[in-house]
Amino acid sequence: xxxxxxxxxxxxxxxxxxxxxxxxxxxxxxxxxxxxxxxxxxxxxxxxxxxxxxxxxxxxxxxxxxxxxxxxxxxxxxxxxxxxxxxxxxxxxxxxxxxxxxxxxxxxxxxxxxxxxxxxxxxxxxxxxxxxxxxxxxxxxxxxxxxxxxxxxxxxxxxxxxxxxxxxxxxxxxxxxxxxxxxxxxxxxxxxxxxxxxxxxxxxxxxxxxxxxxxxxxxxxxxxxxxxxxxxxxxxxxxxxxxxxxxxxxxxxxxxxxxxxxxx
Numbered sequence: 001x002x003x004x005x006x007x008x009x010x011x012x013x014x015x016x017x018x019x020x021x022x023x024x025x026x027x028x029x030x031x032x033x034x035x036x037x038x039x040x041x042x043x044x045x046x047x048x049x050x051x052x053x054x055x056x057x058x059x060x061x062x063x064x065x066x067x068x069x070x071x072x073x074x075x076x077x078x079x080x081x082x083x084x085x086x087x088x089x090x091x092x093x094x095x096x097x098x099x100x101x102x103x104x105x106x107x108x109x110x111x112x113x114x115x116x117x118x119x120x121x122x123x124x125x126x127x128x129x130x131x132x133x134x135x136x137x138x139x140x141x142x143x144x145x146x147x148x149x150x151x152x153x154x155x156x157x158x159x160x161x162x163x164x165x166x167x168x169x170x171x172x173x174x175x176x177x178x179x180x181x182x183x184x185x186x187x188x189x190x191x192x193x194x195x196x197x198x199x200x201x202x203x204x205x206x207x208x209x210x211x212x213x214x215x216x217x218x219x220x221x222x223x224x225x226x227x228x229x230x231x232x233x234x235x236x237x238x239x240x241x242x243x244x245x246x247x248x249x250x251x252x253x254x255x256x257x258x259x260x261x262x263x264x
Contacts, residue, residue, distance in 0.1 A: 042071035076127025
């Protein structure tokens with residue numbers, strides 16, 4: 001972009017020809033329904049962002065960053081739909097799949113788009129963020145996709161009960177239980193290792209208490225369910241079997257006996 005200058009919300013070349021208006025790019029992103037097209041817009045915004053950074057134009061850099069993040073979010077939304085449709089295609093009957101060209105795998109699609117797996121995953125996560133959280137994230141002094149995703153995670157934690165958050169964390173932790181501790185610790189810094197030495201015993205003791213509380217809760221739930229369970233027919237009294245009151249049942253029995261006597 002050598003020879004380009006930024007004036008207001010417009011990039012212009014030396015002859016005064018405007019390149020791109022930010023609001024026009026945002027509108028194009030919102031209207032885009034093609035992954036490749038929105039990726040191209042993202043590439044343009046990234047180039048604008050870098051140019052503004054080199055020119056030390058913080059306002060222009062920030063606007064370009066916002067455009068890039070909007071493009072990444074839209075890209076993620078379209079890719080999520082693309083992946084979902086690909087899954088439906090692969091699960092379709094063979095005769096249906098034979099009518100269409102083979103759908104590329106995620107690896108093949110990323111290669112065509114020129115993106116990494118981490119970018120693809122991060123942008124798809126960004127595409128799942130609510131509009132409110134995303135818009136709030138764009139108001140940060142230095143907005144970023146990671147900052148928005150962290151904010152989305154905190155918002156999700158606030159919406160769900162604390163117990164659900166604990167369960168999700170423990171379940172996630174369970175995935176690494178088969179890993180080699182020495183290998184895991186070897187990837188940490190000295191400070192991280194020191195923190196782990198302090199935290200690990202506390203976490204282990206806490207999880208022991210959590211396990212005990214969970215077992216007690218299960219026992220109480222089972223006891224309540226047993227009390228609420230309808231009694232068997234064998235344990236019911238005669239009037240209970242017929243759904244009658246005790247008095248009505250005895251009256252019916254008395255009337256029955258009286259009728260039998262008269263018949264004799």
